[in-house]
Amino acid sequence: MSTAIPDPAVLAAIAARRAQVAAALLRVLPARAVLSEPEDTRPYECDGLAAYRQLPMIVVLPDSEAQIVAVLQVCRELKVPIVPRGAGTGLSGGAMPIADGVVLSTARLNRIVRMDAYSRTAVVQPGVRNLAISEAAAPHGLYYAPDPSSQIACTIGGNVAENSGGVHCLKYGLTVHNVLRVRMVTIDGDVVELGSEALDAPGLDLLSVFIGSEGMLGIVTEVTVKLVPKPATARVIMASFNEVTAGCHAVAALIAAGIIPAGLEMMDQTSSRMVEPFVKAGYDTEAAAILLCEADGTIEEVEEEIARMSAVLNTAGASAIAVSQSEAERLKFWSGRKNAFPAAGRISPDYYCMDGTIPRKRLGQVLEGIARMETKYGLRCANVFHAGDGNLHPLILFNANIPDEFERAEAFGAEILALCVEVGGTITGEHGVGIEKINSMCAQFAPAELDAFFSVKRAFDPVGLLNPDKAIPTLNRCAEFGKMRVSGGMLPFSHLPRF
The missing domain is CATH 3.30.465.10 (Uridine Diphospho-n-acetylenolpyruvylglucosamine Reductase; domain 3)
Structure with missing residues (x-):
């Protein structure tokens, strides 16, 4: 395979632009707050979605509001895109840099003011x-x-x-x-x-x-x-189910009974089996699915709610019920759920975490659909999610060293999101759109809706420099992606608007 030799003139232009922007930023920031060498900017090339990477031109680390104001004024004058960044734990590529842009980290603004x-x-x-x-x-x-x-x-x-x-x-x-x-x-x-x-x-x-x-x-x-x-006390029920769909029906039954648990999470057997050796949370690894249901409040309130939830879960077909008997055991039950993502590394070289939201009554239907997709794409999927509000987090397991596996994982994820939309849900819950789901936005929203989103963006950022090309797709992009919902042929491609 041949590698193209970079054009020296292009490299020189890039270096000159970097020097120009760095010099302007150094006039408003101390030297320690401006990173421009590749070895210094490398840690900022991606967020938690490490599959997508881009080395930024420059990274700035202001430590005050006044410095942020100064940075934005410099970037506006020089027409430099800005990508804001927190801790970089996001999972949708929202903080992925732009090659000719500045990453603005807020990590040094870390005071509790009051x-x-x-x-x-x-x-x-x-x-x-x-x-x-x-x-x-x-x-x-x-x-x-x-x-x-x-x-x-x-x-x-x-x-x-x-x-x-x-x-x-x-x-x-x-x-x-x-x-x-x-x-x-x-x-x-x-x-x-x-x-x-x-x-x-x-x-x-x-x-x-x-x-x-x-x-x-x-x-x-x-x-x-x-x-x-802080509640006086809290306890967690771990309910086991022999079928995933039975666990899904139990979620709907709890809410229908007028119970709003402090937490209501679901994990399938693949998730439980990957987490248990890692955390030793005491999970039932023989169950097809487990529900974690928490009650908090006064001692009397918690006892009553645990009894009510246990009755509903038993009626819904739970094969076993365990209730935390101490604060340490409650935290252990939750530690397994909260460590599901890192635990995936024990059974797979790579994983792709999706994020979609659906009506609770559709949980069983969507999980059955995901099971069929596992066969279609030849990849495993561990399901761990916020069952109470229908926010799914399927973990698609793959090996990036095997040709085409990441592409199959991407296609698998896109089909999951399409199914979420089909059953009346949405393509995200709490991870955001970023760059990961930007094509899937085309499947969910019509041109008028996307234009409304851009109108809000333009009201705040008329020059389009803040985190551009994220979250909201242009109509051109949707047309190229082939997922635009065209109504009555009213979308002539030659006149598609850009931001």
């Missing part, structure tokens, strides 16, 4: 780790509820960008339900506050528009989050 036990709020900078908020609130008997599996490492700025959830999102909500106010910088360098620490904020509800916008609308510099009282 902890207010009386109002049950915390004001934090975007680089504060999710778990660190709860650790700081613990002496006050409070904690921050959203708890993604990466909570030990992920930052609140990234959580805002992706609208992250976690195993307790069924009862306590996603990031959007637990954030009161966001302070952000626009591409123009203006500092704007969205939301309020009061019960309501004047004007349009732009806070909910901004949360989950994947860094395309502005750079977060400060977040006010809600804190909730």
Whole structure:
């Protein structure tokens, strides 16, 4: 195989552009905050979706809001794209760099500005780790509820960008339900506050528009989050099922009974068997599926809810039920679920984590469809997910060293997302769209809907420099992908709009 020799003129132009942008950034940032050598920028070439990589032109690490404002002003003047980055734990390629762009990391803005036990709020900078908020609130008997599996490492700025959830999102909500106010910088360098620490904020509800916008609308510099009282006690039921579909029906039965568990998670046998040797959580590896159902509150409330849930699960066909008898055992049950992704490395060289959301009543149908796809693509899939709100996380197992396996994994994932849309769901839940699902957006949304998304993007970022070419596909892209929902032939390709 021949390798093309880079054109010296092109290389010289790239080097000159890098030098120009670096020099401009060094006028507003200290030298330690500007990385331009490949060996320094290499750690930023991807996020948690390591299958897609791109070396950035430059990485900046500001440590104040004023420095972020200055960086955005430089990039706007020089027309340099900016990719915001938190801890890099995202799983959809949302923080993957652009070759001629700047990665702006908020990792150094990592102060807890204020902890207010009386109002049950915390004001934090975007680089504060999710778990660190709860650790700081613990002496006050409070904690921050959203708890993604990466909570030990992920930052609140990234959580805002992706609208992250976690195993307790069924009862306590996603990031959007637990954030009161966001302070952000626009591409123009203006500092704007969205939301309020009061019960309501004047004007349009732009806070909910901004949360989950994947860094395309502005750079977060400060977040006010809600804190909730730590429950007096919590216990977890591990229910075993001989059939996956029976476990799915049990999920619907619990919600139909008026029970909203603190957490309601499901793992199939493949997941349980890959996790158990890794964590030794006490999982039933003979079961086709297990449900983890948590109750929290006062001792009396928990006892009553455990009894109610056990009755529903038994009626739904559970083959065995185990209830945590101590806090240590409860945490052990959850440790298995939260370590499912790293445990996949024990049984497969690589895995591709999908993220789609479906109506609960369709869980059994979709899991049966995924089983058929395993045969079609010749790849295994471990299913572990937020059953309570229908947020699936299929782990497609593959070996990147085998020719075409990654391509088959990608096709497998795209078909899962198409099935989610077909049954009335959506192509994402909490991982975002990024670059991973951008083609699948074409399968879900019509031209008018995509144009509305771009209208919001243009309102915040008219020059299109913030995380461009992510999350929202152009109509040209959809036409090329062949998945645009054309109505009455009203999509002449020669006039397809671009951002």
